[in-house]
Amino acid sequence: MTHDEIEAIAALDALGAATPEEARAMSAHVASCDSCRRARDEYAEAATMLVTSLDPVPPPATLRERIRNAAVAAAGPAAFRRRDGGVPAGGTPALRFLVIRSELHVDCTQNHQRAR
Numbered sequence: 156m157t158h159d160e161i162e163a164i165a166a167l168d169a170l171g172a173a174t175p176e177e178a179r180a181m182s183a184h185v186a187s188c189d190s191c192r193r194a195r196d197e198y199a200e201a202a203t204m205l206v207t208s209l210d211p212v213p214p215p216a217t218l219r220e221r222i223r224n225a226a227v228a229a230a231g232p233a234a235f236r237r238r239d240g241g242v243p244a245g246g247t248p249a250l251r252f253l254v255i256r257s258e259l260h261v262d263c264t265q266n267h268q269r270a271r
């Protein structure tokens with residue numbers, strides 16, 4: 156891949172939009188390329204500043220349940236059970252991470268739309 160392609164992936168990765176293959180290719184490249192590593196770090200910093208500079212907007216009350224239902228439908232209920240067979244009230248750490256990440260995305264999208 157070219158440096159320009161890696162920089163484009165770095166921009167996507169900062170927003171959580173790079174594919175796993177793209178993220179792997181970028182990680183391998185930046186291990187030996189100072190300019191792309193710098194670009195990756197700058198995109199990550201810009202994305203962090205964007206998120207932290209926006210006022211939080213509470214997501215719709217039904218969003219958490221819709222995300223949970225979609226995750227269970229996609230991965231199956233077994234993916235969200237504890238090793239002892241029980242289902243944690245708030246979901247597994249991975250599910251909670253997905254819910255929080257999705258809510259942050261909604262917050263950012265709503266803030267971005269209001270800022271226009």
Ligand SMILES: [Zn+2]
Pocket residue numbers: 157158161184188190191192
């Ligand atoms: Zn490079």
